[in-house]
Amino acid sequence: MANPKKRRKIIIFSVIGLVLVALTLVAIFRKKQPVITVQTEKVTRRNLTELVVANGKIQPVTQVVISPEVAGEIIALPVKEGDRVKKGDLLVQIKPDNYEASRNSAEASYKSALASIDLAQAQLEKAETEYKRNRDLFQNKLVSDSVFLEFKTAYEVARLQHQNAIHQADQAKFGLDNAKSDLSKTTILSPIDGTVSRLKSQLGERVLGTSFNMGTEIMTIADLNEMEARVDIGEMDVVLIAPGQKARLDVDSFKDRKFTGAVTQIANSSKSTGLTSSSSSQSQEATKFEVRIRINEVEAFRPGMSVSAEIETRYRTNVLTVPMASVTTRPPKSPEKKDNPGKNTAKSGNTNMTPSTPARATNTALSATATNITGTNTTGTNNPASDKKSKEDKAIEVVFVANGDHVKMVPVKIGICDNDYWEISEGLTEGQEIVSGGYRAISKDLEDGKKIKRGTPDKGDTKEAK
Amino acid sequence: MDPIPPTPELPAALPVPATSLAGRLLNVLAAPGDVFAGIKTAPSSVANWLVPVLIFAVIGTISMCIMFAQPAIQQTIHDQQVKAMDKLVQQGKMTQAQEDQALQAMEKFAGPTLMAIFGSIAIVIYGFVSIFGWALVLWLAGRWWLKTPFDYLKALEVAGLSSLITVLGMVISTLLAVILGRLYAGPSLALLVGDFDPTNRGHLLLGAVNGFNLWHAGVLAVGLAKLSGTPTVKTATAVFGFWVLIELLLIGIGLGQWAL
Numbered sequence: 025m026a027n028p029k030k031r032r033k034i035i036i037f038s039v040i041g042l043v044l045v046a047l048t049l050v051a052i053f054r055k056k057q058p059v060i061t062v063q064t065e066k067v068t069r070r071n072l073t074e075l076v077v078a079n080g081k082i083q084p085v086t087q088v089v090i091s092p093e094v095a096g097e098i099i100a101l102p103v104k105e106g107d108r109v110k111k112g113d114l115l116v117q118i119k120p121d122n123y124e125a126s127r128n129s130a131e132a133s134y135k136s137a138l139a140s141i142d143l144a145q146a147q148l149e150k151a152e153t154e155y156k157r158n159r160d161l162f163q164n165k166l167v168s169d170s171v172f173l174e175f176k177t178a179y180e181v182a183r184l185q186h187q188n189a190i191h192q193a194d195q196a197k198f199g200l201d202n203a204k205s206d207l208s209k210t211t212i213l214s215p216i217d218g219t220v221s222r223l224k225s226q227l228g229e230r231v232l233g234t235s236f237n238m239g240t241e242i243m244t245i246a247d248l249n250e251m252e253a254r255v256d257i258g259e260m261d262v263v264l265i266a267p268g269q270k271a272r273l274d275v276d277s278f279k280d281r282k283f284t285g286a287v288t289q290i291a292n293s294s295k296s297t298g299l300t301s302s303s304s305s306q307s308q309e310a311t312k313f314e315v316r317i318r319i320n321e322v323e324a325f326r327p328g329m330s331v332s333a334e335i336e337t338r339y340r341t342n343v344l345t346v347p348m349a350s351v352t353t354r355p356p357k358s359p360e361k362k363d364n365p366g367k368n369t370a371k372s373g374n375t376n377m378t379p380s381t382p383a384r385a386t387n388t389a390l391s392a393t394a395t396n397i398t399g400t401n402t403t404g405t406n407n408p409a410s411d412k413k414s415k416e417d418k419a420i421e422v423v424f425v426a427n428g429d430h431v432k433m434v435p436v437k438i439g440i441c442d443n444d445y446w447e448i449s450e451g452l453t454e455g456q457e458i459v460s461g462g463y464r465a466i467s468k469d470l471e472d473g474k475k476i477k478r479g480t481p482d483k484g485d486t487k488e489a490k
Numbered sequence: 491m492d493p494i495p496p497t498p499e500l501p502a503a504l505p506v507p508a509t510s511l512a513g514r515l516l517n518v519l520a521a522p523g524d525v526f527a528g529i530k531t532a533p534s535s536v537a538n539w540l541v542p543v544l545i546f547a548v549i550g551t552i553s554m555c556i557m558f559a560q561p562a563i564q565q566t567i568h569d570q571q572v573k574a575m576d577k578l579v580q581q582g583k584m585t586q587a588q589e590d591q592a593l594q595a596m597e598k599f600a601g602p603t604l605m606a607i608f609g610s611i612a613i614v615i616y617g618f619v620s621i622f623g624w625a626l627v628l629w630l631a632g633r634w635w636l637k638t639p640f641d642y643l644k645a646l647e648v649a650g651l652s653s654l655i656t657v658l659g660m661v662i663s664t665l666l667a668v669i670l671g672r673l674y675a676g677p678s679l680a681l682l683v684g685d686f687d688p689t690n691r692g693h694l695l696l697g698a699v700n701g702f703n704l705w706h707a708g709v710l711a712v713g714l715a716k717l718s719g720t721p722t723v724k725t726a727t728a729v730f731g732f733w734v735l736i737e738l739l740l741i742g743i744g745l746g747q748w749a750l
Binding site: 029032033036037040043044047048050051054059428429475476477478479 | 516517519520521524561562564565566568569597658661662665666668669671685
């Protein structure tokens, strides 16, 4: 009786013991998948305004550089920098003495030429009279051929001399006009209403100038009532800019105020600005195009003030949006991973998303470097084999959807973006919970199926600000 | 008339040999009938219920600490809290800002350590309540239904020793929770459910069908049978019937997680 009972006890305790040991060993030695701390947000609908951000300077719309057309010493300079002037006001008086002398000389020459005309006229009349008299005599055979010919020739000469005198008088007249013109150019008047924004010359300076070349820059007159922001925009973003687009402007000198404007002009040709890398001696040129934005508000702007512009390029209403940090790139899954079938070999291509579409990049040197780190622009080799490989392995934009305690990697199609959000046109639905932080988790650590826990970000786990 | 023959004396019941406390604690798993037969004849011993309660408390506390240290379980709890608050927001009982504030406060002040402490306190209280409660049920069943009353302390000893099965179940559940990374991972039909939802009554019913709960109820039935001297089938009806009622009641009033 005792034996069956004892056997039963042994069996039960053995089973219990085995189960406990087995479960304990499994719990201890199971492959522990690291749990990644993330932050999440929901996919929501928003209105989005795509912005292109650029920096530049404020300049007047109308600005005239005053330079002389004649050389000489400045003897009067009644304006100073900052003065308001009206059209026709005296700006500069150049010493006219030489030009007055030239004018007087030219006038005397002209008068002399006129007197020469009178003289030639008198001689012509005399020669004509004698010619006619001798012609009559010659017709009556009272004078010889040679005598008649002399008087005829003298008449012709007198007539030509008269014509010559007239032309010389014209020439003298032109010379006089020229001298008068040069004299008038010694007085420079303001061509527009405006403000003396820059005064480069001083009283007593000698200035140079000709009618054909720009002379010494004496001053600049600008109409400060109409100002514009001239910003430089990179080639990737400039294609989105069109005249008439609204812009928001931040002027460093007026931190408390926001200004508005509209795009008026887009440069057709670029102006390259050199960038020298501090780590190497090579320089890299960034291609920029100047865009002009008329400022709507009137304020005490001064030419040359720094300005930052946000140009509204595109709008979307009530579209699905996700935080900008949520979108990243991953290489597509390749079925032909011979080396490591279970391993994700695409770590090197993983980045957090800066737009491959050009809208978001700021128009500074950072935009050039930003495009260098986007997943879509990482390969820049000249090797056809690697180019082909890079085309095949082109990274795709993905978002990580939080499914309980793990994530699912979902390819998405992105649209426009503003400062904070991307438009999602395909791949997500409203209300889905997606991973929005930390930066390292999204850009490197997360893969499809990885375990997550929601929590606050670690210190330092933030993307550096652009 | 012939005189009535004297009633023959029945031989005295063979005394069950006394076992040590450790023996009783172990044998309740393999041969509960013997243990409870000894309980019936032996004098009452506080150790028979106090030690199991203490074991329950210690194992329960360790289990809570281990489980709340698992990131996956922390995440599950967080998700449940968020889900519950989202529901309140949808019902208009809470604004989104209040939900965000509450979640931030929870993250800050209700971390894993605090959850483990509260869980441990709760499990200790549950241990005492469970044992005294089942003892009361057995005592009442013996007194009112089976009409074979016995001492409450005896019922307490039976309930106490039976609780070791619950302790074993708790150990298995903890190991399964660690392996699977799930909060509700007891050896029950709920393991068949991929995404267990503690607010889903169907899932809770599946979770209630736990092998160790059934084993515990069976051992209680054996104990009641031994104490009352009634067939085990009858006592099993009482015990299992009561167990089913309690499970359904807890699930019905929204305390189904306590039924697991």
